[in-house]
Amino acid sequence: MLQKLSNECPTCWDKYLDAALYAYRSQVHSATGFFPFYLLFGRAPSGPMAMLHNLFTRQNESADTYFQYHYIIDLHNKIKASCRIAQDSASEVAEASRQRH
Numbered sequence: 766m767l768q769k770l771s772n773e774c775p776t777c778w779d780k781y782l783d784a785a786l787y788a789y790r791s792q793v794h795s796a797t798g799f800f801p802f803y804l805l806f807g808r809a810p811s812g813p814m815a816m817l818h819n820l821f822t823r824q825n826e827s828a829d830t831y832f833q834y835h836y837i838i839d840l841h842n843k844i845k846a847s848c849r850i851a852q853d854s855a856s857e858v859a860e861a862s863r864q865r866h
Contacts (some may be wrong), residue, residue, distance in 0.1 A: 769850040784843035787812075788851060 770778040790802040791810040802810040
């Protein structure tokens with residue numbers, strides 16, 4: 766994932782590092798059947814949708830609500846880009862494996 770990020774955006778890949786790690790950790794791993802996040806922290810990941818729910822239901826109202834909303838939108842875009850790059854990379858690896866066999 767990081768290799769693809771550095772190929773697509775060589776000067777700003779580090780800005781996507783958190784989103785790439787979140788994208789990886791919040792997907793069920795085929796070998797374990799668990800989220801890596803769950804195995805690390807002992808609970809399911811609480812993502813941007815949970816934060817938005819809290820904002821819209823005013824469960825966590827503060828002066829920073831505006832900034833939280835924009836942080837979530839930015840995080841969503843970064844996660845989406847990271848997932849797309851990870852899917853492209855997985856497809857390339859799968860194709861290369863098929864051709865080797």
